[in-house]
Amino acid sequence: MTFPTIPGDGPLPVVLVGAGLMGQAWMRMLQTSPDADLVGLVDLDQELAHSAAAELGYDGLVIGTSVSDVASRSGAKAVINVTVPRAHVPVTLEAVFAGLPVLCEKPLAPTVGEALAIVAAAEASGQLVVTSQNRRFYDSLASYRQAVAEVSPLALLTTDFAREAHFPGFRETMRHPLLVDMAVHAFDVSRYLLLDDPVSVWCETFNPSWSWFDGDTVATAVFEFAGGVRYRYTGSWTTRGLVTSWNGSWRAAGEHGTATWDGEREVRVERADATRSLPGTGHSVVTSSGLSAPMAAGGAEEIAGSLADFVDALRTGRTPESEVHSNVHSLAMVEAAVRSADTGERVHFDDVLEEGHREALALDLPEAVASALAGWGSARAAVDRVAVGS
Ligand SMILES: NC(=O)c1ccc[n+]([C@@H]2O[C@H](COP(=O)([O-])OP(=O)(O)OC[C@H]3O[C@@H](n4cnc5c(N)ncnc54)[C@H](O)[C@@H]3O)[C@@H](O)[C@H]2O)c1
Known part of the structure; x- marks a missing residue:
């Protein structure tokens, strides 16, 4: 249009x-x-x-x-x-x-x-x-997209999200507060990083005994993207201790290395930019350049x-x-994950x-x-x- x-x-x-x-x-x-x-x-x-x-x-x-x-x-x-x-x-x-x-x-x-x-x-x-x-709009996420491209093609993208969330009000009575109100942000960022859309999902949710929410606050979902990458999200709103950032901790594992983002300012890349054969084994190992992605800066x-x-x-x-x-597609990721969790x-x-x-x-x-x-x-x-x- x-x-x-x-x-x-x-x-x-x-x-x-x-x-x-x-x-x-x-x-x-x-x-x-x-x-x-x-x-x-x-x-x-x-x-x-x-x-x-x-x-x-x-x-x-x-x-x-x-x-x-x-x-x-x-x-x-x-x-x-x-x-x-x-x-x-x-x-x-x-x-x-x-x-x-x-x-x-x-x-x-x-x-x-x-x-x-x-x-x-x-x-x-x-x-x-x-x-x-x-x-979607963080300078460090723009850097991370660059880092993910460097190590692609990917096999796996993961998000670990762990917070202790206190939101008195409607969220505490929702059936799936974490998936519906929070995970949509990470799901959308996965599409931003992969430049691709998902084709299927399996998801499981539950609520721990100490939860102050009525609905499920812990979820693990595995999405298959059209290009074959698996995106695994694990989140919790009832974490006690060692929480992640509000964007979660990200890891992208690809043919040319691994890239991580702490969801705040730190992007790290270990690039498999050289391979070395292990004599007599037929295997090879990767050696890393330990490169850090340059930070994009100055965007709104x-x-x-x-x-x-x-x-x-x-x-x-x-x-x-x-x-x-x-x-x-981002909204459909939430609806599909909820449907999978329920069925x-x-x-x-x-x-x-x-x-x-x-x-x-x-x-x-x-x-x-x-x-x-x-x-x-x-x-x-x-x-x-x-x-x-x-
Ligand atoms: N991006 C984020 O991080 C983030 C964070 C919080 C909320 N949100 C989103 O922002 C939106 C608003 O959330 P909120 O927390 O401000 O809600 P809120 O309830 O505090 O405010 C919503 C306002 O909309 C008004 N309203 C409702 N129907 C209306 C209509 N038909 N015409 C005119 N006004 C109408 C209400 O009177 C109310 O003042 C939601 O979509 C929410 O998911 C986004």
Whole structure:
């Protein structure tokens, strides 16, 4: 699909929808952003919107409850959707059919079916829609991607994630809090590193006796990617001691060596850049150069990185990270892992995508979105499309 580019080079005027916890983090970041100017704020809770604007020192913001109304009164050219996941579909649909591109907080939608409805709405409206996967945007992760390429082709990519998480509220009563609320970040980063998408997954979850959550806080999932790499994720939210970073500890093992990332600043590579035969055994061993990957530096990180990528795509027409067609694969990794954990079966992504398509066709959606969905030969073919600017 093609989306309209927005010529110009100054900060893009934007409306933010959702003035809650994360919305206020976006408002703080936008105060110093070179990429966007906050001109409007939308929340169903008007008292919250007004108090957040006042507390953060925003004067003259257009504030209201309707994204199309606030956008037209404020002159905004794009929308940042930081509402709760169940509001991502209605808010994003209202924005794109008002002619506005959208940057939407993760997860794109609560289910793959609803995410596919957003993909169809992007196509029907011709607007760019991008998921903000902020954990793709770290200088050290960019270095790690370089290091992974150096040691590829890979056999195995692994993440070990261990935290003691205390989030009083809805997470403590979810069935799969770790997989749904946290693992999506690591799953998405695996696609970023491998430049590939998964085809199947096996996953097991459980909850230790000392857990303060109702649902499962420990999970191990093994994904097979289309190119054959296995990605193994092991995570825990009820770890006592020796925790990892919030991004987890990563290891990539390939034909040309091994690369690790501590999820913060340290990237290490041991390259098998020479092989030596062991006399008389027919075996060879690798010798290591002990090379450290050079650090990329100076890129915008986390949500500022998501925003910079989104605005650059609108200015130049290039395909951004996590454009929604492609991002459906990250959401599908969560849904497929949950399904495998619940059934004990290996789950295939083609099945998750086609069932999501059937679910989307049954939703109550605007005619243009429903007919875009009905026109897809298969969900797999649809999500493999690439969006570029015209
Ligand atoms: N990327 C990250 O690291 C990260 C961290 C936390 C939250 N999030 C994501 O950010 C989003 C928001 O989370 P939060 O913690 O700020 O939630 P929150 O409940 O604190 O705030 C959400 C706000 O959205 C408003 N809202 C709900 N429906 C609306 C609608 N239809 N129109 C306008 N406003 C509406 C609510 O009134 C509320 O003020 C979620 O998608 C969440 O997963 C991301």
